[in-house]
Amino acid sequence: MSGNPTVFPKDPVWPGEGSSRIPFWAYTRDDLYKQELERFFYSGHWCYVGLEAEIPNPGDFRRTVIGERSVIMVRDTNGAINVVENVCAHRGMRFCRERHGNRKDFFCPYHQWNYSLEGNLQGVPFRRGVKQDGKINGGMPPEFKLEEHGLTKLKVATRGGVVFASFDHDVEPLEEFLGPTILQYFDRVFNGRKLKVLGYRRQRIPGNWKLMQENIKDPYHPGLLHTWFSTFGLWRADNKSQLRMDEHFRHAAMISTRGQGGKNDEVVSGVDSFKDQMKVNDPRLLDIVPEPWWNGPTAVMTTVFPSVIIQQQVNSVSTRHIQPNGHGSFDFVWTHFGFEDDSEEMTQRRLIQANLFGPAGFVSADDGEVIEWSQEGFEQNPAHRTVVEMGGYDIADSEHMVTETLIRGMYAYWRKVMGQ
Amino acid sequence: MKMTIDFQTYFELLNLYSDYAMAVDSAEWEKWPDFFVEDGTYRLQPRENFEQGLPLCLLALESRAMIKDRVYGVKETMYHDPYYQRHIVGTPRVISVEGGRDADTIHSEANYLVVRTKYDGESTVFNSGHYRDVIVRTPDGLRLKSRLCIYDTEMIPNSIIYPI
Numbered sequence: 001m002s003g004n005p006t007v008f009p010k011d012p013v014w015p016g017e018g019s020s021r022i023p024f025w026a027y028t029r030d031d032l033y034k035q036e037l038e039r040f041f042y043s044g045h046w047c048y049v050g051l052e053a054e055i056p057n058p059g060d061f062r063r064t065v066i067g068e069r070s071v072i073m074v075r076d077t078n079g080a081i082n083v084v085e086n087v088c089a090h091r092g093m094r095f096c097r098e099r100h101g102n103r104k105d106f107f108c109p110y111h112q113w114n115y116s117l118e119g120n121l122q123g124v125p126f127r128r129g130v131k132q133d134g135k136i137n138g139g140m141p142p143e144f145k146l147e148e149h150g151l152t153k154l155k156v157a158t159r160g161g162v163v164f165a166s167f168d169h170d171v172e173p174l175e176e177f178l179g180p181t182i183l184q185y186f187d188r189v190f191n192g193r194k195l196k197v198l199g200y201r202r203q204r205i206p207g208n209w210k211l212m213q214e215n216i217k218d219p220y221h222p223g224l225l226h227t228w229f230s231t232f233g234l235w236r237a238d239n240k241s242q243l244r245m246d247e248h249f250r251h252a253a254m255i256s257t258r259g260q261g262g263k264n265d266e267v268v269s270g271v272d273s274f275k276d277q278m279k280v281n282d283p284r285l286l287d288i289v290p291e292p293w294w295n296g297p298t299a300v301m302t303t304v305f306p307s308v309i310i311q312q313q314v315n316s317v318s319t320r321h322i323q324p325n326g327h328g329s330f331d332f333v334w335t336h337f338g339f340e341d342d343s344e345e346m347t348q349r350r351l352i353q354a355n356l357f358g359p360a361g362f363v364s365a366d367d368g369e370v371i372e373w374s375q376e377g378f379e380q381n382p383a384h385r386t387v388v389e390m391g392g393y394d395i396a397d398s399e400h401m402v403t404e405t406l407i408r409g410m411y412a413y414w415r416k417v418m419g420q
Numbered sequence: 421m422k423m424t425i426d427f428q429t430y431f432e433l434l435n436l437y438s439d440y441a442m443a444v445d446s447a448e449w450e451k452w453p454d455f456f457v458e459d460g461t462y463r464l465q466p467r468e469n470f471e472q473g474l475p476l477c478l479l480a481l482e483s484r485a486m487i488k489d490r491v492y493g494v495k496e497t498m499y500h501d502p503y504y505q506r507h508i509v510g511t512p513r514v515i516s517v518e519g520g521r522d523a524d525t526i527h528s529e530a531n532y533l534v535v536r537t538k539y540d541g542e543s544t545v546f547n548s549g550h551y552r553d554v555i556v557r558t559p560d561g562l563r564l565k566s567r568l569c570i571y572d573t574e575m576i577p578n579s580i581i582y583p584i
Contacts, residue, residue, distance in 0.1 A: 099468070199469035199476025204575040227497035275496065281485035331575060336476050351480055355490075360464065360478045362490075365579040366499045372578055373501075 009383050014420050019411035020393045020404075021385045024378040026411075027208035032418065033327035036210075039417050040306040041067030041324075046157060046164040046177050048308035048321055049073045049083055051335060053161060053195040054100070059117065062100040065323045065331075066165065066307070070094050071154065072106070073163055076117040083165035084119035085152035106151075119151035160190025162319070178304065179246035185253040185302050189312055191293060194340035198351060201334040203359035207371035208378070209306070209324035210414075212332060215367050216303045217410055219243060219254045219401030220390050225370065226363045227273040228356060232286060233261025234314065235299060236268075243398040249409030250305035256401065258288075258298040258314070284352050288314045305410065315346070316353040328375055332368070334358050425517055425526065433512055436555065436562045437530055441507035444583045449494050452583050453487040457556060461566045462487055464584055467549070470570050478571075478580065490583070500581045504537040505546065507584075512553075524557040525565070532569070534584055536577070547573045547584055 015021050026032065041047055047066040050073050054062050061074035063086060070086035086096045088108035095108035105122065106115040114123040124146070129139030154165040157174035164174055175183055205212070215221070222229045223236025230236050241256040268274040280286055288298070294312070302310040309320040317338065323331040334357070338350050357364045388411075391403025395412055398405055414420070425433075436455070443451040456462065465477040481487045510531035518525040529552045536546035549571030556565045569584050 197474060199472075199474035200466060201476065201478055202466065202575050203578060205578050225499060227493075273497065273499075278492070278497075281488045281492075282483050284482060285486060285489060347475070351475055351477070352482060354476060355479055355481070355486075358478055359576040359578070360580040362493045362498065365581060368578045369500050 007381050007383050012383070014415065015385050018393055019395075019408045019415060020389045021387060022407075022411055023382070023385045025382040026414075026420070027210065027375060027378045028327060028382045030327050032420075033208075033324070035418060036306075037067045037324070042069070043166075043168040044171060044417075045168075045306060046166050046171060046174050046304075047306070048304065048319065049163045049165045051161055051195055051197060051319070051337065052081065052158060052163060053197050053337070054335075055081070057102065059102040059104060060100070061096075061103060061117075063096050063098065064321070066154075066167070067323075068325060069167075070096075071165065072096050073165070074103075074117050081156055081158060081163055082118050083154040083156050083163070084115075085154070085167075087152065088113055089121060089149040089151060090124075115151055119153045121146045121149045121151075160187060160192060161195045162186075162190055178251060179248075181244050182246050182251045182253060182302065182304070185244070185255070185300055186304075186310065188293065188295065188300065189302075189310060189317060196338045196340055196342065196347075198336040198338055198347070198354075201336070201358040203332050203368060204325075204329060205332055205368045205371055206329050207375035208327055209322050209330040210410075211371040211374055212309070212320075212322050212330065212367075213303050213305060213410060214407050215371065216254070216301050216309045217252050217406035218404060219256070219406075220404055221370075222363075223267060223401075224271055224273060225366050227275055227278070228362050230268060230271060230274045231261060231276075231278050233259040236261075237400075237402050238264050238267045239401070241399075241401045243401065243403070243406055245395075245397060245406065245409050248413050249395055249406075250413040252303050252406040252409065254299075254301045254401070254406070255297045256299045257296060284349075285355060287349055287352070289346070289349060291315070303406075305413070311357070313357065314353060315349050316357055317350065318354075318357065328379070332359075425514060429526075430514070432562050433514070433526060433528065433555065436564075437509050437512050437551075440564075441509050441532075445505055445507055447582075449491045449583070452491060453484045456484045456487060456564045456567075457558060458484050460484055460487075460564050462490075462564075462569075462583075463567070464569045464571065464580070467570050467572050478576070494581055494583075498581055500579065501538055503539075503582075505582055506535045506537075506543075508533040508535070509551075519557075526553075526555040526562075528553050528555060532584070544577070545573075546577060547571050547580065549573070549584075 012025050049064050055075045058077045061072050063072050072086050073083050086094050088095045090113050112125045127140045129136040155169045157164045239256045239259045244253045299313045311318045318334050318336040321333040356362045388404045388407045395409040440455050462481040463477045464479040469476050512528045512530040515527040531550045534547040535543050537543040552568040554565040555562050
């Protein structure tokens with residue numbers, strides 16, 4: 001252990017230089033968590049809100065979340081997509097209670113304030129007062145202006161059918177935010193084809209939200225934790241792979257090409273999860289058909305900081321939305337999709353391979369579990385720290401996956417933005 | 421078309437529901453596939469997908485062989501916090517019957533509630549939903565041709581490992 005007898009340090013400082021040792025308190029402090037919401041989710045960053053395919057028609061809306069703030073993604077009568085905060089300008093109510101639907105306008109049931117699909121306040125009951133016995137009773141003050149009391153409007157960017165929004169209207173353009181390298185992997189999936197939503201999966205994971213970003217910046221674990229990846233060669237240390245980051249080290253792509261699997265002692269010897277004799281009884285679970293748009297790699301996992309993970313694992317494609325709620329918990333919402341030109345066979349294939357992923361997935365259920373167990377370890381001794389030193393101390397793109405460099409990169413960025 | 425079934429058949433149906441619950445609550449996972457016919461399917465689907473006509477399930481096991489693959493996953497490959505589960509299954513409601521007096525295909529449904537208890541933990545409602553089943557008569561008794569579990573539970577408490 002660290003030798004520090006204090007379990008709950010009063011004014012903790014980051015241990016040492018660099019970002020290869022992450023203090024447990026980075027996952028347990030409420031004050032830091034609120035700062036993360038302010039600095040990552042509510043300013044300076046684009047956050048995922050959904051897919052255009054979820055709201056194809058004018059008036060379609062879907063309620064979602066950025067950080068802890070409820071927002072509504074809506075297509076207006078001109079076909080444009082707006083994102084507004086789900087908080088009435090009058091008394092602060094989260095007025096939109098349905099998760100999705102179609103509306104001509106929004107209104108708050110409490111006092112019936114009415115908003116356009118762009119978020120402009122259109123009407124206030126009794127604004128000019130109520131006439132009774134020849135007198136006008138009440139009414140809003142004469143200087144009250146509708147245009148000063150709209151819903152909070154977010155800046156919106158769409159690309160390839162994906163909708164991002166930001167409370168920060170000074171945020172850089174989405175393309176610059178992603179940077180050229182990550183943009184290329186983003187465009188690989190979202191190359192302009194219309195998306196077909198297959199459905200949702202929702203889980204509440206009792207762990208700090210950053211752990212999910214780290215999970216998908218950690219190519220070291222999948223071939224060890226996940227039997228299906230190690231045994232069937234879907235993802236493991238002897239696969240041909242690359243790790244790529246943006247210039248700030250906040251986003252990353254883990255790119256891998258499936259190997260033959262089987263027994264390579266170098267990578268599976270002594271690995272508990274590796275099952276030499278394992279065969280699937282129903283081969284449809286691994287009925288992988290390469291698609292032209294992959295351009296080679298069989299899996300690309302992209303982390304867009306702070307809010308979303310883009311999954312392509314063989315024929316299974318999804319966005320995974322991180323919705324934090326408190327320092328020790330986040331909701332994880334999976335939107336699985338396909339493409340408009342998918343054959344019925346391909347749709348079925350995507351649906352069957354989806355058994356590997358999500359809250360019950362052969363692979364992904366483990367990830368939620370280990371995140372919960374990490375958080376438990378952090379809570380019991382916030383003065384301690386993790387050791388993220390596989391592959392050394394540096395932060396750099398890589399041509400293999402035996403490294404935790406992407407996590408070090410994320411914490412270098414985190415330290416800079418958080419001033420820690 | 422709604423038809424009645426005789427009490428003997430209904431009794432067998434009751435047994436199927438209670439035997440299934442007993443098997444999945446007793447951690448006897450190998451018994452689980454035996455409740456299905458060979459081309460039987462098991463699907464666990466969020467209510468929101470079902471109601472919107474979206475096909476995605478949490479689990480979509482398309483054959484008894486695939487259900488066996490899940491058993492192998494539960495027993496051998498998925499690292500997870502161990503837990504007890506307890507199914508409370510309501511009285512099945514027969515929706516329709518095909519096959520006349522033999523009642524060889526029954527469409528029925530039943531509410532269920534699954535309570536989870538982890539080591540050192542309290543017992544909490546884990547998953548709440550209803551089964552929509554197609555049940556067929558086989559030489560070995562009634563078996564599931566398909567079981568669709570549509571669950572209300574909006575947020576899965578981290579993960580689901582064992583069969584519902």
